[in-house]
Amino acid sequence: MVNPYSAEHPVPPEKFAGRVSQIEEFDRFLADTVEGNSKNLAILGGWGIGKTSLLRTFKHRAEQQNCAATIIELGESTDSFITLFETITRSLARDATPVMGAAAKIREFLEGLSLSVNYGPVGISYADKRKGTPDVFRFKEDLISVSGTLDVPFLIMLDNAEQLLAIKGAIFELRNIFQTIQSADGVRCMLILSGKETLFADMRSASEPAVRFFWGIDLGPFSREETFEAITKPLAGTGIVFDDASMDRIYELTQGHPYFVQVFAYNLFSARTGDRITLSDLERNHVRILSYLGRRLFESIYSRTSANERKILRAFVRSDKDLLSNTEIAELSGVKSTNIYLKNLSGFPTPLLIRPERGKYSLFHPLFMEYLKHTPG
Ligand SMILES: Nc1ncnc2c1ncn2[C@@H]1O[C@H](COP(=O)(O)OP(=O)(O)O)[C@@H](O)[C@H]1O
Ligand SMILES: [Mg+2]
Incomplete structure (x- = not known):
């Protein structure tokens, strides 16, 4: 199919x-x-x-x-x-x-x-x-x-x-x-x-x-309902379903980001063992999906970053906090003048950092944090 x-x-x-x-x-x-x-x-x-x-x-x-x-x-x-x-x-x-x-x-x-x-x-x-x-x-x-x-x-x-x-x-x-x-x-x-x-x-x-x-x-991320709909709609006529618990977990992990929702649904669909896709299917495939994301997306963006930019990204992993100020980033990364790197990392085409409020940064998505945790250097 x-x-x-x-x-x-x-x-x-x-x-x-x-x-x-x-x-x-x-x-x-x-x-x-x-x-x-x-x-x-x-x-x-x-x-x-x-x-x-x-x-x-x-x-x-x-x-x-x-x-x-x-x-x-x-x-x-x-x-x-x-x-x-x-x-x-x-x-x-x-x-x-x-x-x-x-x-x-x-x-x-x-x-x-x-x-x-x-x-x-x-x-x-x-x-x-x-x-x-x-x-x-x-x-x-x-x-x-x-x-x-x-x-x-x-x-x-x-x-x-x-x-x-x-x-x-x-x-x-x-x-x-x-x-x-x-x-x-x-x-x-x-x-x-x-x-x-x-x-x-x-x-x-x-x-x-x-x-x-x-x-x-x-245009922002999907709501929970929109996430469910994005997963359910393409299944019409296939006889296959995702149970609610699996969709809730997809919503939690992706935070409703449409691209990531598609990635999870795609991978779970292709790895299905029966007509019903469940939370345990998701848990079983979680690491595999992360590595899929690594290959399809994260690796290629990460490979374009410089040594100092990587130190800055690693600062988030080290602190395990979502939001860091300029000063915290400088301290944790050991990079002296961070501004130029912060600007690059927030720039086109796929920003790795976002600035939810003035002077504060976070990684663009928690799945990227997961990826960094699983990737050395
Ligand atoms: N309304 C939607 N319903 C279902 N899937 C969507 C929706 N919007 C986006 N997606 C999925 O999210 C991914 C990115 O969508 P896209 O339209 O290419 O985003 P953008 O143009 O903003 O980069 C695609 O895989 C698409 O299938
Ligand atoms: Mg587009």
Whole structure:
């Protein structure tokens, strides 16, 4: 039987658990947009917390309402205005095609658009796009004509939006463009960004008005109920169950972090001996799951840390406390000027430390503490 869990991929809408309040908010904003009062959102949350999965669910819901929606994974190759704008138009044209199923004329228009998109000087090389000035007017015109041709609202979702900060002025410019087409040109559309918690703070230093342009939706760990749902939903039709005690223990160990919930469910499913997965199955597999996590995740991040950074991480193991102040960290680790290391350890892409309050740090997850305890050096 195929294992219905995966920690490596965002969940498809039919396995999507919880997030009821975020979805309600989204539905309201979508309804506003459909009625002509366009709204823009920013989903904020840490690594593995479920941003991409939520975007997929938003896309699915929008399409059920007969809106067009596209999700764009921003990456290092999206490093210029010209590339960004071209990617947006191309993805929108591609993803809008199946939604409108019907009219051949519309399909032709979208295909033509997707092929002809070019917002830089003609014949410009990939490298030169970084220096070139984009044709903002044409980008806007294209969005307006997509909107007019489709005659339904469209949603543009930019995943990993911190990448926008690498293009100087991009967030400010996007806000200007969407504000204009939404108000002056009456285009019904939503711009949705998703990124780590600090995205707003980073955006604020780049552009204050841009921050106010987006409604923030915060994404944290699952509640107990959401954890149970995330485990139970994918089991539909398999005849296999997790008992409550095992799910409670998964919740306790993972603290509802969606990525870790998937890892536990995946491993317990594949190691099952009967139709019922119990607490004792979990206890029996606990160490194996920790080493799975080590191989899949912790090792590769840990191996990138320097000697001093490791001393700092070890300070948490030595003290066995969740929360340590700057001074305690310096004392326990023996590292003199800790600031630069603390900053690195809290930085992108997978922070090993978090700062729950000013001047205090903790390891990003108790499972990482477990891993460190079981790993020498
Ligand atoms: N609502 C959800 N229901 C079930 N599983 C989820 C949910 N959200 C996230 N997950 C799981 O958590 C992991 C990380 O999710 P993902 O959407 O990729 O997070 P992010 O984009 O924030 O890094 C994936 O394995 C996914 O299956
Ligand atoms: Mg993601």
